[in-house]
Amino acid sequence: MNFEFTEEQIMIRDMVRDFTQREIAPLDEELDRNGFSHALYEKMKEMGLMGIHFPEQYGGADGDAVTSALTIHEIAKGSASIALFLDAHWLAADTILYHGTEAQKTKYLPMAANEGIFAFALTEPAAGSDAAGIQTTATKVEGGWLLRGSKAWITNAGVADVCVVLAKTDPDAGAKGITAFIVEKGTPGFLVGRKEDKMGMRGSNTTELILEDVKVPDENLLGEIGGGFKIAMIALDGARISIGAIAAGLAEHAMNIAKDYANQRVAFGRPIAKLFAIQEKIANMAIGIRATQLMTYDAAKLKAEGKRHTKEAAMVKVFGAEMCSKTCAEAIQTLGGYGYSKEYHVERLLRDAKLLEIGEGTSEILRMVIGTTVLAEKD
Ligand code: CAA
Numbered sequence: 001m002n003f004e005f006t007e008e009q010i011m012i013r014d015m016v017r018d019f020t021q022r023e024i025a026p027l028d029e030e031l032d033r034n035g036f037s038h039a040l041y042e043k044m045k046e047m048g049l050m051g052i053h054f055p056e057q058y059g060g061a062d063g064d065a066v067t068s069a070l071t072i073h074e075i076a077k078g079s080a081s082i083a084l085f086l087d088a089h090w091l092a093a094d095t096i097l098y099h100g101t102e103a104q105k106t107k108y109l110p111m112a113a114n115e116g117i118f119a120f121a122l123t124e125p126a127a128g129s130d131a132a133g134i135q136t137t138a139t140k141v142e143g144g145w146l147l148r149g150s151k152a153w154i155t156n157a158g159v160a161d162v163c164v165v166l167a168k169t170d171p172d173a174g175a176k177g178i179t180a181f182i183v184e185k186g187t188p189g190f191l192v193g194r195k196e197d198k199m200g201m202r203g204s205n206t207t208e209l210i211l212e213d214v215k216v217p218d219e220n221l222l223g224e225i226g227g228g229f230k231i232a233m234i235a236l237d238g239a240r241i242s243i244g245a246i247a248a249g250l251a252e253h254a255m256n257i258a259k260d261y262a263n264q265r266v267a268f269g270r271p272i273a274k275l276f277a278i279q280e281k282i283a284n285m286a287i288g289i290r291a292t293q294l295m296t297y298d299a300a301k302l303k304a305e306g307k308r309h310t311k312e313a314a315m316v317k318v319f320g321a322e323m324c325s326k327t328c329a330e331a332i333q334t335l336g337g338y339g340y341s342k343e344y345h346v347e348r349l350l351r352d353a354k355l356l357e358i359g360e361g362t363s364e365i366l367r368m369v370i371g372t373t374v375l376a377e378k379d
Pocket residue numbers: 088091120121122123128129130131132153154155156175229230233234236237310359360361362365369
């Protein structure tokens with residue numbers, strides 16, 4: 001795809017592509033069976049991937065939102081689970097990058113780049129789409145805050161060193177009563193709960209979190225008291241671009257398997273790639289992938305330029321996620337019975353793809369965001 005990347009972005013893209021082919025893609029099946037790999041995380045850290053878009057002064061490689069989209073996109077061609085792991089790490093770390101005090105940035109960003117895994121804890125057992133409906137509370141005490149409640153479906157939580165936790169500091173103030181806190185692993189009362197036995201994306205770790213009167217010091221309050229909902233929404237705007245990047249990479253992975261199969265499988269005396277029905281499937285896949293890539297980098301560019309990208313990020317997430325599920329299902333159909341077997345991998349890709357329509361804002365919620373935004377726009 002010929003988006004206008006800088007020379008440096010092209011260099012990073014090629015470096016991540018090579019790393020993905022060598023170190024990530026060969027592990028994707030094993031990750032699906034055995035779950036998250038610390039050994040692979042160590043290699044990603046050594047490659048400098050964990051903070052690739054952080055400023056150099058905080059241990060990063062000085063990239064921007066396009067660089068991070070490129071990184072996620074390339075990784076997703078080898079393993080959607082690992083791309084999701086990195087997306088969730090940045091979802092949390094970026095809240096500190098954009099809203100942290102200098103002291104918080106100096107302490108936590110080098111950690112996110114070089115030492116530890118981060119997680120973003122918003123969702124609760126009874127509050128997913130209705131993010132303002134969370135019930136975890138934060139009560140002011142001498143020198144800090146006491147956090148009490150539970151979180152669900154938190155990507156990376158079971159392996160995380162640092163979590164950004166959203167809690168109600170004013171339970172009667174709706175979205176304006178939510179505040180963000182930085183909570184370190186090992187803080188008394190901060191416990192990892194049940195691990196989710198997920199349909200797909202099994203190479204990323206997803207668990208509950210339990211907060212039993214966790215004392216968080218004043219200096220770990222992130223942003224303004226009552227400003228947590230906006231911090232979360234801004235973070236999700238960015239992460240939804242990453243989901244577009246995952247959708248494009250994962251769909252390309254599925255299309256490549258379908259292409260290879262179609263070119264070698266003979267039926268009716270010739271490769272099935274010669275059949276119009278198969279050409280049409282591949283054409284639709286290629287169109288969807290290209291559109292998703294363009295939408296992803298367009299939204300990433302808006303973000304890199306500091307422009308509001310709520311609508312564009314929601315659009316690429318909805319379009320990309322649905323395109324990706326369809327592409328993976330059509331890849332299975334292209335392979336017929338073999339596609340339905342674990343041996344040919346596309347069944348795993350379809351299981352991974354389904355998450356993209358749910359996590360970080362369902363397609364239904366995001367259509368609501370897009371619809372209300374467009375309806376309010378003056379031409
Ligand atoms: N950027 C900046 N501000 C925003 C914003 C955005 N994208 N979206 C909303 N806001 C602001 C609004 O402007 C408003 O501020 P004012 O009152 O000052 O005008 C305030 O936030 C409240 O906004 P709404 O009234 O629109 O809020 P709402 O309660 O109606 O909710 C919603 C809107 C879009 C449905 C929101 O709840 C939402 O996005 N839900 C989906 C949540 C989601 O994606 N969850 C998945 C999290 S992923 C996770 O936790 C798991 C993991 O492992 C990563």
